Amino acid sequence: MLEKHSENEVHVDKVEQGPTSSIAFGLERLGLIAVRAPIVSCIVLLVLIVGAVFGIHRIKIDDSLSQLFRSDSREFHRYEEVTKKFPAEEFDVLVVVEGKNLLARNNLEKLRDFVTDMQLVEGTRGLVSLFSARQAPAPGKLPAALFPAELPEGADYDKFIETVKNNEIIRGKLLSEDGTLALIVLSLDPEVVASSRLTKTVADIRALMKEDLSDTGLNVQLSGVPVMQLEIRNAVERDGLTYNILGILAGCIIAIIFFRKISFMVAAAFPPMIAILLALGALGWANFNLNMFLNVMTPLIMVISFSDSMQLTFAARDRLIAGQDKFTAFKNAVLVVGPACVLTHGTAGISFIALQFSNSDLIRKFGEAGLAATIIALVAVLSLVPVFGVLLVRNEKTFAVKFQGADAGVQALRNFCYWIAVRMVGRPGLFSLIAVLFVGGLGVIYANLEPRYRLADQVPDKRQAVAASDRLDAKLTGANPVNVLIQFPKGESLYSPETLQTIADVHATVEKAAGVGNVWSVETLRRWLAEKAGSADVATLKEYVSVIPEHLVRRFIDAEQDAVVVAGRVPDKDSSQLLPIVDKLDAELDAVRKKHPGYEVAVTGLAAIAARNSASMIEKLNRGLTVEFALVAIFIGLAFRSWVVMFACILPGIFPVVMSGTVLWAMGEGLQFASVVALTVSFGLGLSATIHFLNRLRLESKPGVGSALAVERATVLVGPALILTTVVLACGLVVTVFSDLPSLRLFGWLSAFSMVMALVADLFILRPTAMWLINLHGKLQGTDKPAI
Numbered sequence: 020m021l022e023k024h025s026e027n028e029v030h031v032d033k034v035e036q037g038p039t040s041s042i043a044f045g046l047e048r049l050g051l052i053a054v055r056a057p058i059v060s061c062i063v064l065l066v067l068i069v070g071a072v073f074g075i076h077r078i079k080i081d082d083s084l085s086q087l088f089r090s091d092s093r094e095f096h097r098y099e100e101v102t103k104k105f106p107a108e109e110f111d112v113l114v115v116v117e118g119k120n121l122l123a124r125n126n127l128e129k130l131r132d133f134v135t136d137m138q139l140v141e142g143t144r145g146l147v148s149l150f151s152a153r154q155a156p157a158p159g160k161l162p163a164a165l166f167p168a169e170l171p172e173g174a175d176y177d178k179f180i181e182t183v184k185n186n187e188i189i190r191g192k193l194l195s196e197d198g199t200l201a202l203i204v205l206s207l208d209p210e211v212v213a214s215s216r217l218t219k220t221v222a223d224i225r226a227l228m229k230e231d232l233s234d235t236g237l238n239v240q241l242s243g244v245p246v247m248q249l250e251i252r253n254a255v256e257r258d259g260l261t262y263n264i265l266g267i268l269a270g271c272i273i274a275i276i277f278f279r280k281i282s283f284m285v286a287a288a289f290p291p292m293i294a295i296l297l298a299l300g301a302l303g304w305a306n307f308n309l310n311m312f313l314n315v316m317t318p319l320i321m322v323i324s325f326s327d328s329m330q331l332t333f334a335a336r337d338r339l340i341a342g343q344d345k346f347t348a349f350k351n352a353v354l355v356v357g358p359a360c361v362l363t364h365g366t367a368g369i370s371f372i373a374l375q376f377s378n379s380d381l382i383r384k385f386g387e388a389g390l391a392a393t394i395i396a397l398v399a400v401l402s403l404v405p406v407f408g409v410l411l412v413r414n415e416k417t418f419a420v421k422f423q424g425a426d427a428g429v430q431a432l433r434n435f436c437y438w439i440a441v442r443m444v445g446r447p448g449l450f451s452l453i454a455v456l457f458v459g460g461l462g463v464i465y466a467n468l469e470p471r472y473r474l475a476d477q478v479p480d481k482r483q484a485v486a487a488s489d490r491l492d493a494k495l496t497g498a499n500p501v502n503v504l505i506q507f508p509k510g511e512s513l514y515s516p517e518t519l520q521t522i523a524d525v526h527a528t529v530e531k532a533a534g535v536g537n538v539w540s541v542e543t544l545r546r547w548l549a550e551k552a553g554s555a556d557v558a559t560l561k562e563y564v565s566v567i568p569e570h571l572v573r574r575f576i577d578a579e580q581d582a583v584v585v586a587g588r589v590p591d592k593d594s595s596q597l598l599p600i601v602d603k604l605d606a607e608l609d610a611v612r613k614k615h616p617g618y619e620v621a622v623t624g625l626a627a628i629a630a631r632n633s634a635s636m637i638e639k640l641n642r643g644l645t646v647e648f649a650l651v652a653i654f655i656g657l658a659f660r661s662w663v664v665m666f667a668c669i670l671p672g673i674f675p676v677v678m679s680g681t682v683l684w685a686m687g688e689g690l691q692f693a694s695v696v697a698l699t700v701s702f703g704l705g706l707s708a709t710i711h712f713l714n715r716l717r718l719e720s721k722p723g724v725g726s727a728l729a730v731e732r733a734t735v736l737v738g739p740a741l742i743l744t745t746v747v748l749a750c751g752l753v754v755t756v757f758s759d760l761p762s763l764r765l766f767g768w769l770s771a772f773s774m775v776m777a778l779v780a781d782l783f784i785l786r787p788t789a790m791w792l793i794n795l796h797g798k799l800q801g802t803d804k805p806a807i
Contacts, residue, residue, distance in 0.1 A: 042658045042714065047357025050401030051350060057406045064403070068293070071300025078303040087477070087692060088628045088636075089380040098623050101504050104577040105584050110144075110212050112224065113243035113498065114203035115487040118236055122180050122198050124170055126235045131166065133231035134203060140227070142211035142220045145570030148203040149189045187547050192537050195494040202495060204243075206570050212245045221249055242487035242498060250479045254759045255309055265754040273747050276428065278336070282411035287332040290403035291324035297399060298392035307388050316392060319700065322752060322774070323367050324396035326707045326744040327360035331404040333740040345412045349405035357401055359714035362658055363707040364397040366651050370703025373647040374696065378636050382696065389700065429739050436738030436782075437731060443786040444727040447794065450787035458674050458784075465680035471689035472594040472633035474499060474626070479759035492590040496536025499626040501601065503529055503585040503608065508617035513580040514557045519545070521615040525585050528607050532587070534600035540575055540585040589626055597630035633692070640695045647702060648673060655706070659713065667789040668709050671780035675705045675773040682772065693762040697769045705777030708741045709785055716789065726793040730786055738782075745778040 041047065053060035088095060102109050114137075120126055134148050152165040165186060171179050184190060184198050193202050211220055221241065228239045275284040298320050331349075334356045338348035371393060374386030443450060475485050491498035503525050511518050519541075526542035529535055541560075548559055564572060576583050589597060605622045612620050651672065656665025676698050683694060715733040720726070752774065755767020 041358045043358035043361035046361045050353040050357055053402040054405040057410050060406050071297050074300030074303030079308050085625055087379050087381050088632050090378050098628055101623050109244050110207045110209055111243045112205040112245050115240045115490050117200040117238045124176055129235055136227050140223045142208045144206045144208050145568050146205050149193045152186055152188045200494040217249050240487035242484045247478045247484045250484055254479045258758045286404050286407040287328050290328045290400045291321050294324045294396040294399035295320045298395045302388055320392050320396050322748045324400045325747055328400045328404050329740045329744045330356050330711055335408055345409055349408040359711045362710045364393050366706045367703040368393045369651055370700050373643045376643045377640055432739035433735050436734045439782050440731045440734035444730050444790045447787040447790035451791045454670050454784045458670055461677035461681050464684050465677040468680055469689040470634040470637035471691050475591050476761045480761050497588040497590040499589050499591050500624045501587050501589050501626050502624040504621045504623050506582045506619040521618050524611045529585050529587050532604040535587040537588040594630045594633040601627045601630045637690050637695055644699050663792045664713055667792050670788055671709050671785040672706050674780040675776035676702050678776045679769055679773045693766040694769055697766045701770050701773035708781040711737050730790050745774055749774050
């Protein structure tokens with residue numbers, strides 16, 4: 020029976036007529052324009068490639084840690100305002116020095132030399148360390164340094180160290196309570212942080228670490244926003260190269276194994292590669308910045324375009340084997356398979372459009388870039404597959420004779436697809452019911468996934484920055500700042516009694532807040548002066564502020580002296596754990612706001628923004644995915660002009676999403692930005708298999724042809740290409756597991772898993788569901804008129 024079916028398959032291709040109306044409204048005919056003048060088309064293509072290369076060189080990397088939360092909201096604008104007024108956090112390199120013998124005399128001297136040398140690093144604006152601490156000022160004299168030029172020895176040194184460890188300015192802030200960890204804050208020039216010069220600056224710091232402290236036995240690591248940004252920048256550049264090479268190799272290797280001809284490998288694999296080049300070039304000319312999401316654009320373009328290029332190449336190859344000439348074969352492939360290609364790109368485009376409902380500028384930009392790339396990929400595939408086929412395929416008659424009886428690889432896949440199809444159409448009602456119950460159960464599990472966000476997930480976790488932040492979390496209450504901005508009303512100055520009391524009340528509130536530590540502000544200095552100098556008058560405070568280095572003053576007092584910040588730090592926890600801390604602190608500050616009306620008191624900082632916004636943003640994206648289910652189903656149903664198709668594509672479309680969510684749940688993971696974006700995009704891309712099958716089923720569903728036979732034929736004709744493309748696409752996406760960025764690794768493996776699950780849904784859910792719905796349609800209509 021299988022051999023007979025294979026003969027029918029070739030016969031169908033020879034006399035194939037199918038419905039006269041196009042599900043793509045004739046847009047597939049774009050692919051026939053270039054093939055009419057293939058040489059001219061290649062010349063135009065060469066010009067576009069040259070332009071794309073220049074466009075790629077225009078792409079810059081956006082490595083800002085706040086990019087996910089960048090939006091037009093008042094809260095983010097306030098965060099940007101604080102960053103401009105108090106330019107510290109975004110430009111601070113945190114040097115974490117740890118060791119049991121940290122405060123040994125010899126080590127302390129070498130550490131001081133290291134601190135002195137770092138002040139000479141190009142791009143340094145200033146530095147704060149335990150050596151910055153000063154003694155209480157004597158009346159009429161400048162305060163002396165806490166550390167003398169020559170450190171004492173013996174018992175005097177032990178006594179001195181106790182004084183250092185108990186100093187209120189540095190204890191628990193720049194030096195851990197047990198004296199085993201020191202924090203050095205190196206403030207860099209903003210222009211250096213924003214430019215390529217940051218690489219050299221960080222390299223110079225690392226060189227000094229090795230030169231000055233290598234023989235001390237101390238562990239030295241770097242963290243802070245500039246270091247994290249540099250690590251993100253390096254990871255994005257490195258990952259882009261990895262994705263390009265491995266994704267292209269995967270496509271070429273699998274194509275050549277099954278096609279066994281270079282010409283077909285080029286026709287199938289080169290259009291997606293060129294689509295990648297043209298899309299990235301267009302993004303460069305459109306001034307898009309490369310970031311942790313746009314970095315996956317390369318494998319996504321491969322996913323979008325390779326599936327359709329394989330389907331077109333398979334269709335043309337079957338027609339060549341059936342005896343058609345190359346012009347006719349590739350023309351018919353475009354006319355028959357092209358409509359499904361247009362529709363698959365349309366559903367992918369809807370997925371990217373769904374991202375526009377996010378509050379994040381980053382995710383919206385990703386959606387815009389993905390939509391543009393989808394359009395470019397569609398035009399490239401429809402145009403270039405027939406052009407390359409016509410130019411490169413030679414000796415069609417010899418090829419047809421050779422492969423009619425020697426096509427073992429593809430025939431094996433067809434036998435497998437036929438075996439599945441026969442069993443799925445045997446009892447379509449039962450299998451459809453099982454599918455509904457199974458998908459429904461998975462949906463319940465998916466609904467219980469909770470939003471998750473951690474700053475560490477956006478930073479390379481195999482580098483120093485995350486490890487250093489972990490040590491700060493353990494020893495100095497955290498590396499992530501939470502700031503309270505205090506803006507004065509008109510007529511109030513920094514040193515007015517009301518302002519100083521407001522600062523004192525806010526400082527006390529933040530100090531008492533559970534989960535917040537390492538609190539700094541003008542009040543810290545005021546308290547220290549009151550205790551050590553015995554004076555809390557404004558004149559002494561002014562005098563001391565005037566001798567503090569400008570870069571240090573700007574950490575707490577803005578240049579106009581109409582606003583200050585009270586800075587605290589929190590550990591890098593999941594946003595669900597940080598949100599109660601931030602909300603409780605904000606609520607406790609209400610008492611200060613009532614006591615000091617006119618003073619604007621607001622909790623801000625990246626950690627606060629992440630805690631407040633990440634959960635709602637992820638939930639909104641997830642709700643958008645639910646809406647996308649309905650929109651895509653309606654879109655496909657309207658394109659096919661069939662309610663049967665609309666309902667048939669729902670279950671196989673939902674299955675990869677809920678199955679992937681169940682895996683996340685089983686792993687103890689929640690919904691992160693990367694995972695919900697991966698699921699949103701994968702839903703649209705995963706429907707490619709569904710659309711190609713339904714398109715083929717549409718062509719096979721003719722009066723007099725039983726629904727079971729139509730499903731079997733459609734499965735055998737499109738199944739091999741679907742299996743091969745899924746393997747290639749999964750390989751192209753799973754290469755992201757080599758990334759240092761946790762969010763990209765999650766995006767990659769989850770997208771790859773979703774693609775495989777989409778194939779499973781296509782083979783085991785779509786076929787019985789479509790069969791059952793076709794039979795239902797026939798019973799309702801009382802006719803054998805095709806339902807698709």
